[in-house]
Amino acid sequence: MDPIEEMKRLEKEIGVRDLTPEEIQAMFDKNKEVEELVRQRYPEYFAATTDQKG
Amino acid sequence: MRQVHRAPWAEFPDVILHTNGAKLKAHASYAAAKAGDPASALQVAEALIRPDKVNLDFDVIVPVIQTDAAKHNALPRAAAFILAIKLNRQALLNTYQTNEVSHTKADAAIRILAQPHFAGVVEPGLRVLLLDDVVTFGSTIANLRGWLEHCGAHVVGCTSLASGFASTKLVPPADLLDRLDERHPNHAELAHTFGFKQSCWTNREARFLLERSDDQFQGLITAARTLYPSRETLINPETQPRQGRGPTLESPGRGRPDERPPDPPQR
Numbered sequence: 001m002d003p004i005e006e007m008k009r010l011e012k013e014i015g016v017r018d019l020t021p022e023e024i025q026a027m028f029d030k031n032k033e034v035e036e037l038v039r040q041r042y043p044e045y046f047a048a049t050t051d052q053k054g
Numbered sequence: 055m056r057q058v059h060r061a062p063w064a065e066f067p068d069v070i071l072h073t074n075g076a077k078l079k080a081h082a083s084y085a086a087a088k089a090g091d092p093a094s095a096l097q098v099a100e101a102l103i104r105p106d107k108v109n110l111d112f113d114v115i116v117p118v119i120q121t122d123a124a125k126h127n128a129l130p131r132a133a134a135f136i137l138a139i140k141l142n143r144q145a146l147l148n149t150y151q152t153n154e155v156s157h158t159k160a161d162a163a164i165r166i167l168a169q170p171h172f173a174g175v176v177e178p179g180l181r182v183l184l185l186d187d188v189v190t191f192g193s194t195i196a197n198l199r200g201w202l203e204h205c206g207a208h209v210v211g212c213t214s215l216a217s218g219f220a221s222t223k224l225v226p227p228a229d230l231l232d233r234l235d236e237r238h239p240n241h242a243e244l245a246h247t248f249g250f251k252q253s254c255w256t257n258r259e260a261r262f263l264l265e266r267s268d269d270q271f272q273g274l275i276t277a278a279r280t281l282y283p284s285r286e287t288l289i290n291p292e293t294q295p296r297q298g299r300g301p302t303l304e305s306p307g308r309g310r311p312d313e314r315p316p317d318p319p320q321r
Contacts, residue, residue, distance in 0.1 A: 014167055014168050027150050036092075
């Protein structure tokens, strides 16, 4: 069997897979969601140190 | 070529815990936070983060950012921000796991084989504190640490809301590695197949490997070679021995103990 195909078969068997670009983008979208909420609750943290913590 | 990056443990400290697993899971917002709800994650983090427990000097906090069962666990992100605010540090959220491993329901053998991979950039020279919601086998932390050190940062420690049983000591003691050398002299081959040195196993990984039978251990090596094929295998698969439909976790194929393992990662 082709080594790449064999790798994919075993990955499926053990339940591991590479994320798609869309899924990686979704992770960054979640980062923004969390950061936005933190900005609302702790504006002084971001306001006081934007240059360092931006 | 895919590869797991790990760095020698040196004097890496024990994981700093903020609470225990029972208290974490008993929090009313825990399930929603794990499912990705930011407000719930902040509630859990605000309730449980104990900045006074973090006695390390560092510049930035890097949380584990990953998906599990297509869900975006918001807890590490929120906890990183809360701890950063309390300690007047920066939370960096631009390093992420590039594969989904589903560790939550994985058994130990799958945790060994299904190694998390990371990507993203960090400024060289930064002193980093890693943060996860729960540390169990330590593979995720070991690999995130390895990636960041590969990028030039210095990971000074790890903190976690809670941990699995006996999971705070990530560094395997020397006598454990000695016993592993004696029981499975080819454990270096398994580590090299992933791309790291045999001294880079986590404590829990090493203990798990120590308890494997010879056949189980060989099965892990064969499966690891399939998941992390050498450059030679990819270039010329016809030179590799035939293994039928390939190894399975139930009936692993045989490896080739005389094959030179790939070189460890260059740092």
